Amino acid sequence: MKPGIDYIGVTTPFYCNDGKGNFLFHKRSQNCRDEQGAWDMGGGQVEFGETLEESVLREVQEEYGCTGSIQEQLPAHSVLRTHNEKLTHWLAIPFFILVNPKEVINGDPEKLEEIDWFRLANLPQPLHTGFQYTLNRYKQFFKKYR
Numbered sequence: 001m002k003p004g005i006d007y008i009g010v011t012t013p014f015y016c017n018d019g020k021g022n023f024l025f026h027k028r029s030q031n032c033r034d035e036q037g038a039w040d041m042g043g044g045q046v047e048f049g050e051t052l053e054e055s056v057l058r059e060v061q062e063e064y065g066c067t068g069s070i071q072e073q074l075p076a077h078s079v080l081r082t083h084n085e086k087l088t089h090w091l092a093i094p095f096f097i098l099v100n101p102k103e104v105i106n107g108d109p110e111k112l113e114e115i116d117w118f119r120l121a122n123l124p125q126p127l128h129t130g131f132q133y134t135l136n137r138y139k140q141f142f143k144k145y146r
Helices: 052-064 129-137 139-143
Strands: 009-011 014-017 022-028 069-073 077-083 086-092 095-098 112-119
Touching: 014 052, 052 069, 052 095, 077 129, 086 129, 129 139
Parallel strands: 009 086, 014 095
Antiparallel strands: 014 022, 022 112, 069 095, 077 086
């Protein structure tokens, strides 16, 4: 059984920033399950027995090789998309995470083609549809960090 397809997947997306208006993005490689070539901020599935906070900080460490500090949790929301003509359903519980840019590395080069920093006024394209949805719906939260 596959999360997000056979049952609702639970994910903790994260929006790493340097506290000065710059946000960390990665370009999804051909090895990602979907939206290859799209720019995303990061996230992963919550593992059994793990708190949301443990999940998001583990994922930051895995993807960007650094520790982070939770700044804020956004409201939980469903992300409904179609992939390969199948409906996918994820419950996203996103977090803003403060990281030190000097500590950031590409911790998963197989799935992260490249990483880079961007300001909200100059985002890379194309954006991952899940992130685009959250950005559009919760713009007021993002404005606090620009």
